[in-house]
Each structure stands twice: as C-alpha cells, then as structure tokens.
Amino acid sequence: MTGLILPRRRLIARAGGVVAAAGALPLLAGCDAINEAPAVRKILSMGEEMNRASQRALMNRGALAREFTVADLSPVFRSNGTSLPDGEDYAAQARAGFANWRLAVTGLVARPLSLSMADIRAMPQRTQITRHDCVEGWSAIGGWTGPQLRRILEAAKVRNSARYIVFRCADRIGDALYYESCDMVDALHPQTILAWALNGEILPIANGAPLRLRIERQLGYKHAKYLTGIEAVASLDGIGAGKGGFWEDQVDYEWYAGI
Ligand SMILES: Nc1nc2c(c(=O)[nH]1)N[C@H]1C(S)=C(S)[C@@H](COP(=O)(O)O)O[C@H]1N2
Ligand SMILES: [Mo]
Helix, strand or coil, X not given: CHHHCHHHHHHHHHHHHHHHHHHHHHHHCCCHHHHHCHHHHXXXXXXXXXXXXXXXXXXXXXXXXXXXXXXXXXXXXXXXXXXXXXXXHHHHHHHCCCCCCCEEEEECECCCEEECHHHHHHCCCEEEEEEEEECCCEEEEEEEEECEHHHHHHHCCECCCCCEEEEEEEEEECCEEEEEEEEHHHHCCCCEEEECEECCEXXXXXXXXXXXXXXXXXXXXXXXXXXXEEEEECCCCCCCCCCCCHHHHHHCCCCCCEC
C-alpha cells in the first residue's frame, strides 16, 4: 500500500546518503587534483541539490494543504473503514443527537477537559475545502468545519513535555479500538481541525459523527473518526501495539503519512 509514500522516503534516504558523502569530502580538501576533478565537482553539486531537497521536505511541514472552492466539492463524500460503530452505547448517543457525547482531553495537560459538542461548536471555527487521499486509491473533496486542534490544546494548557497527540475513537475493527496519533507539528498545524460538519451539514455517521479529525497534510487513515478523546503523550510506547495507529499496528502502514 505504500506506493504513495515510498518515493519521498527514497528521496530522503538518497539525499541523506549523498549529503553524508559530500560531508566527508572536506577530508580531501587539501588535494586540489581530486577537488577539481569533474566527477567530484558533480558529486558536490548533487549533494548541495539533495541537501536543499531534503531541507525542503523537512521544513515545509507548516505549509498549507491546497484548499478548493465549493464548485470543486465531490458530489458524494464516500465512507471508508467503519461506517457505523458497533454497540448500544454509540446507538444511544446517535439517538440523542450526540447531545451527551464528550471529548476527553487528557494526558500531559495542566487542565484536563471534557468537552460537549456544544462546547466544541462554541469555539472559534475554521472551514476548509480539501482533498482527502486514501491509500486504497480514491480521493474526494469535502468542506469541513470545526475548531483547530491547537485551540483545544491551548485551552487544556498542553505541557511542553508533550511530543504526540493520540486520537481515541469509539469504533473497533476486530478487537482493537481504532486510534491514531500525530506529532506536535501536525497537531498545531492551522488546518488540523476537529470537524463536526461536512459540506455545511452536521457530520454524517458514515463520516465519523459527531467529531472527526481532519489532518490535511496526511493520508486518509490518519483522519480519525468517532473521536472520544485526545491525549497528549511523551511517547507512543504502550499505546495499542506501540506504532501510533490502528493500521500502523495491524499492517505496517507508515506512521508519518505526509502528503
Ligand atoms: N475511527 C475510524 N477512523 C477512520 C477509519 C476507521 O475505520 N475508523 N478509517 C480511516 C480511513 S482508511 C479513511 S480513508 C478515512 C475515511 O473517512 P470517510 O469515511 O469520511 O471517507 O477515515 C479514516 N479514519
Ligand atoms: Mo483510507
């Protein structure tokens, strides 16, 4: 499944190799003959180019994902993975219009929170029309509304020791609860929101009601649906099987699924 991810990883690995080779060259600096050989000059300039490419790959993480217009919206935003969590608890929540739903904000925070959907809708909101890319080979453009995750983390006074945010979900696949996680760069990214509306309507159950993550610089499986909690942690050890997400644990999907 990693076809979408491998090219970048390969590029970075190659860039790292060439940079390392270029970095070793100062040892030869005394030797003009070698330094001036065309092949060496070529390797040096390749190293610089690769270095710039890898720097860009590392430093562009704050860049915004492309945003689209209403005219670009997909007629149907399909559902994938769980489309209705099992169990009477979720069914009862749905019957109540999710009036009793709570999002727990816990872990490395000075002020743990338990937010209702009304609390979440009362916060400053962001709306963004973005393209969702699933590794299974489909994309869809949807408009999402909700508060930025960073506002919620600020309200909870997330501690400096937090390195990851873990997203807990209400649904199981097999025996395991779905979960996901991201680092603080993605957690604080302006387009990382907890969405409760899709295309101006209340989020459908099939798309993660009442609340789902939109983490627009990442592939589809990172966008955790049916959110019950977010937890700030220093390490992903001991959470699920320790790889940072349901699919990462089950079938070696990449934890960092940046696009
Ligand atoms: N809780 C939960 N979140 C999930 C999934 C899931 O099965 N359960 N599937 C993931 C995958 S693989 C994708 S592509 C998107 C699909 O979102 P959609 O159902 O709104 O299309 O949700 C992601 N988040
Ligand atoms: Mo997906």
